[in-house]
Amino acid sequence: xxxFHLILVGSLVAQDLDxxxxxxxPVKTNTWVTGYSYSHGGVVTxxxxxxxxxxATVQSASLGYVxxxxxxxxxxxxxxxxxxxxxxxxxxxxxxxxxITRSGLADSRMRLTVLVHGGPxxxxxxxxxxxxxxxxxxxxxxxxxxxEFFSDKLINIGTHRWSFKPExxxxxxxxxxWLIDAYAGIWFFTTNYSFYPGSSNRSQDPMGSFQVHxxxxxxxxxxxxxxxxxxxGGRSSIDDMIKDDRQNNSxxxxxxxxxxxxxxxxxxxxxxxxxxxxxxxxxTFSFGWQHSWFGKAKEKTSKxx
Numbered sequence: 001x002x003x004f005h006l007i008l009v010g011s012l013v014a015q016d017l018d019x020x021x022x023x024x025x026p027v028k029t030n031t032w033v034t035g036y037s038y039s040h041g042g043v044v045t046x047x048x049x050x051x052x053x054x055x056a057t058v059q060s061a062s063l064g065y066v067x068x069x070x071x072x073x074x075x076x077x078x079x080x081x082x083x084x085x086x087x088x089x090x091x092x093x094x095x096x097x098x099x100i101t102r103s104g105l106a107d108s109r110m111r112l113t114v115l116v117h118g119g120p121x122x123x124x125x126x127x128x129x130x131x132x133x134x135x136x137x138x139x140x141x142x143x144x145x146x147x148e149f150f151s152d153k154l155i156n157i158g159t160h161r162w163s164f165k166p167e168x169x170x171x172x173x174x175x176x177x178w179l180i181d182a183y184a185g186i187w188f189f190t191t192n193y194s195f196y197p198g199s200s201n202r203s204q205d206p207m208g209s210f211q212v213h214x215x216x217x218x219x220x221x222x223x224x225x226x227x228x229x230x231x232x233g234g235r236s237s238i239d240d241m242i243k244d245d246r247q248n249n250s251x252x253x254x255x256x257x258x259x260x261x262x263x264x265x266x267x268x269x270x271x272x273x274x275x276x277x278x279x280x281x282x283x284t285f286s287f288g289w290q291h292s293w294f295g296k297a298k299e300k301t302s303k304x305x
Contacts, residue, residue: 017269039280080108085105106148107159178216186207202238231249268287
């Protein structure tokens with residue numbers, strides 16, 4: 001099964017397409033997010049490897065929570081998501097067909113976002129009265145090594161390492177209905193010191209990640225978006241042996257968010273590889289359900305005279 005380590009569920013994070021990630025919301029907004037995604041496609045590998053017709057299918061279900069709060073007068077949010085994944089890979093290794101399946105917890109995700117311009121920390125009533133304007137935000141995403149990992153296996157659900165992505169984002173409204181988002185960030189990865197067959201060290205270079213989203217409001221809570229991302233770098237090495245797997249890929253996709261009542265919404269998304277030189281050339285479909293509510297503001301009490 002040499003080479004199947006290229007199909008790591010955790011490596012899909014750089015391909016995320018996330019419109020309106022730097023959204024301005026009232027403080028004390030709470031959101032539960034559940035989702036399901038299905039990805040299928042081929043894997044473009046190092047041409048020196050004896051692998052042909054390599055394909056993979058990855059399904060995942062996730063549960064997440066987002067909370068907004070004020071930080072030094074700025075609107076901020078914290079997010080945590082825990083996914084469970086099922087993965088299957090098949091291909092020809094030295095001319096022989098082989099396949100393998102895995103299922104288990106995948107690496108968890110955390111994210112802290114702060115709107116440093118255009119998004120002061122305000123309550124619901126003040127937020128409703130405020131005009132929409134240009135937003136600039138910064139964030140730190142983190143991948144936790146909580147996924148299932150076997151050091152004696154070449155394909156795993158988890159990556160057995162930490163990952164970090166500092167990012168800056170710009171959100172620019174155009175008129176009442178159009179919105180343009182642009183993000184730029186870099187993924188950094190720690191070393192997996194228990195890589196196959198259990199005693200190897202697998203490291204990975206930083207990977208740049210860039211996104212652009214153009215969205216249109218059909219109603220204030222019903223919107224659609226065109227998404228594009230480009231990611232570059234991430235060449236790996238095993239025990240100081242450099243692999244020919246530097247990525248230089250792009251993806252495109254569509255997203256739609258539709259309200260269901262006052263507190264719920266449905267999110268549908270689809271994306272596919274536009275240019276894939278090395279790595280996963282996947283087509284992905286996802287469905288999500290979001291439930292939001294506002295926390296109660298603290299009541300001001302007057303001191304007795």
